[in-house]
Amino acid sequence: MTVSIVWFRQDIRVEDNPALHYAAKNGNVIGLYIEAEEQRKEHDESDAKVGLIYDSLLKLREQLNKLNIPLHIVKVETFKDQIKTLENWVDEVSAEGLYFNNEYPLNEKKRDNDVESRITKKGCRVERYDGDLAVEPSVIKNKQGEPYKVFTPYKKAWVEQHKTSRLKPLDAPQKQQYSIEKQVTDDFSKNYRDDIWHPGPIAAMERLQRFLGKVEEYKANRDIPSLSGTSLLSPYLAIGAISVRQCIFELYQHYNQDEGKLYGDKWLSELVWREFYRQILIDQPEITRHKPFNPDAKEVWVDNQEAFEAWKKGKTGFPIIDAAMRQLNQTGWMHNRLRMNAAMFLNKLCLVDWRWGEKYFMQQLIDGDFASNNGGWQWCSSTGADGAPYFRIMSPLSQSKRFDPEGDFIRKFVPELESLDKHSIHEPSDEQRTELDYPAPVIDYKESRKRALELLS
Numbered sequence: 001m002t003v004s005i006v007w008f009r010q011d012i013r014v015e016d017n018p019a020l021h022y023a024a025k026n027g028n029v030i031g032l033y034i035e036a037e038e039q040r041k042e043h044d045e046s047d048a049k050v051g052l053i054y055d056s057l058l059k060l061r062e063q064l065n066k067l068n069i070p071l072h073i074v075k076v077e078t079f080k081d082q083i084k085t086l087e088n089w090v091d092e093v094s095a096e097g098l099y100f101n102n103e104y105p106l107n108e109k110k111r112d113n114d115v116e117s118r119i120t121k122k123g124c125r126v127e128r129y130d131g132d133l134a135v136e137p138s139v140i141k142n143k144q145g146e147p148y149k150v151f152t153p154y155k156k157a158w159v160e161q162h163k164t165s166r167l168k169p170l171d172a173p174q175k176q177q178y179s180i181e182k183q184v185t186d187d188f189s190k191n192y193r194d195d196i197w198h199p200g201p202i203a204a205m206e207r208l209q210r211f212l213g214k215v216e217e218y219k220a221n222r223d224i225p226s227l228s229g230t231s232l233l234s235p236y237l238a239i240g241a242i243s244v245r246q247c248i249f250e251l252y253q254h255y256n257q258d259e260g261k262l263y264g265d266k267w268l269s270e271l272v273w274r275e276f277y278r279q280i281l282i283d284q285p286e287i288t289r290h291k292p293f294n295p296d297a298k299e300v301w302v303d304n305q306e307a308f309e310a311w312k313k314g315k316t317g318f319p320i321i322d323a324a325m326r327q328l329n330q331t332g333w334m335h336n337r338l339r340m341n342a343a344m345f346l347n348k349l350c351l352v353d354w355r356w357g358e359k360y361f362m363q364q365l366i367d368g369d370f371a372s373n374n375g376g377w378q379w380c381s382s383t384g385a386d387g388a389p390y391f392r393i394m395s396p397l398s399q400s401k402r403f404d405p406e407g408d409f410i411r412k413f414v415p416e417l418e419s420l421d422k423h424s425i426h427e428p429s430d431e432q433r434t435e436l437d438y439p440a441p442v443i444d445y446k447e448s449r450k451r452a453l454e455l456l457s
């Protein structure tokens with residue numbers, strides 16, 4: 001009886017998983033997941049993300065086992081160990097095929113190419129797919145045949161390409177003729193808020209369906225952090241417990257297959273930002289080395305450890321920034337409007353290198369994703385593709401008044417300010433700060449803004 005191995009990575013799902021789908025069409029399948037603990041630390045990925053991965057794998061296993069597909073969960077140290085482990089498994093089960101979906105950062109790409117050459121040498125077929133984008137990578141090019149660097153024309157071209165691409169997610173595999181014996185289950189570290197983030201592909205799909213029930217309000221509510229106006233799907237998209245294609249297909253179904261509504265939808269646009277940043281990573285993998293996307297960008301950062309420490313702890317003395325950072329530290333997630341505010345505050349107002357912030361975000365985020373995180377930080381620091389202009393510096397005070405007018409979000413995450421009214425909560429007086437044991441501002445906003453504009457212009 002022939003058997004193939006499906007190497008699960010950032011695609012912890014049974015549906016719309018090209019590697020699994022096509023492997024199962026060719027015969028019996030064994031699922032394998034190999035956590036590289038040391039490598040993940042080197043990439044600054046958070047314990048929260050690892051925890052969600054682990055529990056999602058256990059849920060995935062339940063689904064796979066119903067199809068008579070085993071899932072072995074193995075832990076090693078490095079990418080090199082992953083290759084060795086794959087070689088051993090190929091030998092042990094006499095696998096005739098190894099199937100996996102591509103990953104795009106530099107180290108991952110190099111590892112995958114090594115895997116392909118070493119496993120092929122053993123006489124085992126290697127089949128690779130793209131499962132992480134809604135359109136094929138690298139097909140969207142401008143008139144000069146080059147990748148887009150600006151989002152709006154990219155999105156226009158993306159829509160045209162998407163209309164000709166496969167919309168329907170791939171089916172889960174058929175039940176296999178395989179009897180499952182013992183499954184390897186190594187343990188990983190686990191430290192995440194499972195009361196907020198229910199693991200696994202089924203929980204991800206349920207979350208999507210709940211969100212679609214209010215997708216029409218997304219445009220109005222998406223910028224208000226005190227409302228749950230966004231999908232909260234980013235952790236699931238980051239680990240592949242749901243695919244972007246599944247999201248778009250379900251959105252299309254929600255709109256009764258009305259293309260106009262689909263392509264005009266604001267939420268779809270955000271998914272396309274994800275595609276845009278992924279495409280940038282594919283076209284310019286050097287950004288994995290944290291180089292600015294725009295080589296002419298001004299880099300004027302200073303060694304401001306004090307501000308950086310205060311920012312990390314949520315003790316900058318700017319209530320909206322502190323609430324944002326505490327949301328990140330407590331839940332592993334931060335609202336998009338606040339990610340922009342927190343990033344611009346650290347980078348442009350405190351003049352701290354955006355790479356420090358990028359790294360800290362990655363170490364905390366449950367949805368930590370290299371392409372989107374690097375894209376977001378480079379957008380905010382005006383070093384990136386289609387970045388904000390250098391003079392765009394969000395004012396923590398006006399943003400706070402505009403997007404948290406009643407101060408509800410601040411009250412939730414900065415409880416020492418709970419008693420303040422909706423006017424003073426955005427900028428407590430010196431007396432209130434002393435009385436409530438809340439820190440003085442770590443920078444003078446007006447001075448810092450002036451300095452940033454002078455240095456960055």
Ligand SMILES: Cc1cc2nc3c(=O)[nH]c(=O)nc-3n(C[C@H](O)[C@H](O)[C@H](O)COP(=O)(O)OP(=O)(O)OC[C@H]3O[C@@H](n4cnc5c(N)ncnc54)[C@H](O)[C@@H]3O)c2cc1C
Nearest residue numbers: 230231232233234270271274336339368369372373376377
């Ligand atoms: C400095 C900074 C760092 C960021 N780091 C990450 C990160 O590590 N991982 C991550 O997934 N997103 C990141 N983002 C993008 C965005 O903030 C999150 O995707 C979003 O807040 C997730 O919440 P949601 O799932 O409710 O989003 P929704 O508003 O419901 O959007 C749906 C999906 O679209 C994608 N998306 C939305 N906005 C963006 C965007 N601006 N860029 C790329 N994709 C987007 C996400 O996959 C998201 O889940 C970052 C943004 C900034 C400004």
